[in-house]
Amino acid sequence: MTEPIRLSRRGFLGATAAAAAAAGLGASSTDAFAGATKGALKSSPLVVHDWSYYQKDFTGFKAYFQKYGVPKYITFNTDQADLAKAASGAITYDITHPCIAYIPDWKAAGLVGPIDTTKFTAWKNVNKQLAAPGIIDGKVYGIPWDWGFSAPMYRADKYTPSAQSWEAVLFDKKLRGKVTMYDEGVAMIKIGALINGHENVNTLTQAQINQARDTMIKAKANIVSFWQSETQAMQDFISGKVWVTYAWPDTYAQVVAKPAMKNAQVVYMQPKEGQLAWICSFAMAAKPKNEALAYDYLNVAYSPPAMDFLVNAFFTGGSAMTPATLAKSDPKFVKQFHLNSLSTALKPPKVWLEHHLENRIAYLRAYQQVKSA
Numbered sequence: 001m002t003e004p005i006r007l008s009r010r011g012f013l014g015a016t017a018a019a020a021a022a023a024g025l026g027a028s029s030t031d032a033f034a035g036a037t038k039g040a041l042k043s044s045p046l047v048v049h050d051w052s053y054y055q056k057d058f059t060g061f062k063a064y065f066q067k068y069g070v071p072k073y074i075t076f077n078t079d080q081a082d083l084a085k086a087a088s089g090a091i092t093y094d095i096t097h098p099c100i101a102y103i104p105d106w107k108a109a110g111l112v113g114p115i116d117t118t119k120f121t122a123w124k125n126v127n128k129q130l131a132a133p134g135i136i137d138g139k140v141y142g143i144p145w146d147w148g149f150s151a152p153m154y155r156a157d158k159y160t161p162s163a164q165s166w167e168a169v170l171f172d173k174k175l176r177g178k179v180t181m182y183d184e185g186v187a188m189i190k191i192g193a194l195i196n197g198h199e200n201v202n203t204l205t206q207a208q209i210n211q212a213r214d215t216m217i218k219a220k221a222n223i224v225s226f227w228q229s230e231t232q233a234m235q236d237f238i239s240g241k242v243w244v245t246y247a248w249p250d251t252y253a254q255v256v257a258k259p260a261m262k263n264a265q266v267v268y269m270q271p272k273e274g275q276l277a278w279i280c281s282f283a284m285a286a287k288p289k290n291e292a293l294a295y296d297y298l299n300v301a302y303s304p305p306a307m308d309f310l311v312n313a314f315f316t317g318g319s320a321m322t323p324a325t326l327a328k329s330d331p332k333f334v335k336q337f338h339l340n341s342l343s344t345a346l347k348p349p350k351v352w353l354e355h356h357l358e359n360r361i362a363y364l365r366a367y368q369q370v371k372s373a
Contacts, residue, residue, distance in 0.1 A: 044069035046293040049086075049093035051076050051280075052231065053250055053314070054146075060309035064300040068293060077228045078184050080364065086111050094288040095297060100133045100281040101354040103142035113286040114139035119295040122302035125320040127342065133356065134281050142281035144319040145301060146310060148337065149351065150187060150276040153247035153255070156265035158240065165272045167195045169244045170219040180233055182246040183226035185367030186360060187276055190352065192216040194273035199348065201276075202355040206362055213366035217373040226371065249337050250314035268336070270350065277346050277353040279319075311339065 044064075048055075048071045055073045058065060074091055076082050079102050085091050087109045098106055106112045117123040117140060126143060134142030152169045154161065159175065161168040169179060170191075181188060190201035192212030198204060204212065224242060227233040230251060236242045238260055245251070252268045255261055282301060288294050300306060307318040307325050315333045318325065326340055338345035346353045357363065 041065055042069035044071045044290075044293060046071040046095070046290045046297055047074065047093045048072070048297065049074045049076050049082070049091060049096040051097060053254065054097070054310075057306070057309055057313075059313075060303075060306035061297075061300055062305065063303065064297050068296065071297065078182075080185060081228070083109075083111075092285070094285055094290045094294045096283050096285070097145070097280060098142070098283060099354060100130075100142045100144055100279045101356045103134050103281060103283060104136060104356050106283060107136055107141050110286055112141055112283040113288075114141055115143060115284060115298075116295075120298050122299045122320065125302050127319045129342070130279050130319045133279065134283075142283045143298065143302075144279045144281045146314075147279040147317040147319065147346070148249045148277065148315075150182070150246060150248055150278065151271060152244050152269045153237070153252055154244045154267050154269065155237070155240070156267045157263075158243045161269075163272065164269050165195075166191050167273070169269075170195070170222055172222070175222045175244060177222070177224045178242050179222045179244040180225045180227050180236055180242045180246070181223050182233075183228045185364040186354075186357065187246075188216055188226075188367050188370060189213065189363045190276060192219070194271075194352070199274075201352050202357060204359075204363070206359075209362050209366045213369055216367075216370045220370070220373065249316045253313065253315045253333075274348065274350050274352050277351045279346075279353070315339075317342070317345070 046068070050073055052075045055075075074093060076097050079099050082091075083098065083102060083105060086093075086096065086106070096106070096112065103112070115123075120143070123140070123143070130144035130147060131140070134140060134144060152166065154169065159178070162172060169175060189204070189209055189212045192215040193201045193204055193208055195215050196208070196211050198208050198212070225236075227245075233245050233247075234251060234255055237245045237255060238258055247268065249268070252266065256266050282298055284291075284294050284298075302320040304322070304325065307321045308328060310316055310318045311321055311325050312329050315337050317337070317339050321339070326334055329339065334340050345351065
């Protein structure tokens with residue numbers, strides 16, 4: 001396991017200043033339960049810092065909502081920006097949902113504490129292969145919950161790529177201004193490196209990072225925007241403003257479910273250079289105000305109903321999913337997103353799983369140069 005960076009809170013803030021400035025530090029609270037639905041349930045004092053699309057799960061988290069009420073949700077948009085927000089004190093939470101490659105940084109900045117697995121009784125259900133990166137010095141700091149891929153998604157009814165590749169969609173002149181990409185610096189530099197033929201994107205040298213930066217600067221002719229809001233990316237894709245977007249399995253799941261896309265041809269690409277992949281995790285604040293409720297919420301999060309909803313609504317892998325979960329899923333999507341083959345699903349060269357990076361700041365600085373070019 002990668003040794004965590006040893007940073008003071010002040011040192012951490014200095015290291016992430018560029019990314020924080022680009023993304024903005026204002027806390028973004030989302031009340032996902034406005035209207036009649038919320039009125040039917042009481043409110044829980046628990047504060048959950050989570051991705052927006054996971055906040056509406058009255059099916060998977062029904063047991064918690066009915067017993068304790070609806071938590072307050074704060075929207076999690078990108079790993080780097082939300083790490084900086086938390087470190088600055090702009091947001092506070094009981095539970096947060098960073099990707100597991102960032103857990104050493106959250107720990108080093110004093111933002112998360114160890115999980116007591118005697119209270120988190122669902123730990124026995126969690127896949128330990130996925131859990132390994134969240135264990136530091138023998139203690140669990142990040143509990144894997146969801147895993148999946150990052151790849152180009154395109155409108156085949158609008159455009160046929162010359163090849164199934166990152167390079168094709170980022171450099172085809174037919175796509176000038178028709179591509180939108182995720183505003184996440186590490187991922188963008190990794191994509192540039194893959195196009196350049198650098199296979200292990202988790203161990204790039206400074207020279208390779210610079211080459212990837214230059215490649216992505218050239219790709220900007222096709223990129224109309226770098227999105228932080230997945231909702232905006234989906235709206236642009238559905239409207240036809242863009243024909244290609246950086247996408248996760250849940251992006252695909254949500255788009256193809258829209259009535260407006262009934263006759264559209266949407267393709268989630270397996271680029272020849274490889275998809276990026278990630279494992280995201282729940283973590284608990286170092287000093288949670290509602291610790292007992294936090295453990296109750298986490299135990300529900302890893303229950304069969306929550307895993308069933310995660311997999312079937314978002315085509316996303318769950319760390320505690322079972323054969324019974326997959327039996328309820330569409331076989332086409334189980335195969336497409338490798339949900340039944342975890343032993344190989346996240347392995348190179350077709351997939352490059354996100355790792356903790358000792359030199360992440362070098363990737364981020366290069367990305368800022370891409371955006372400002």
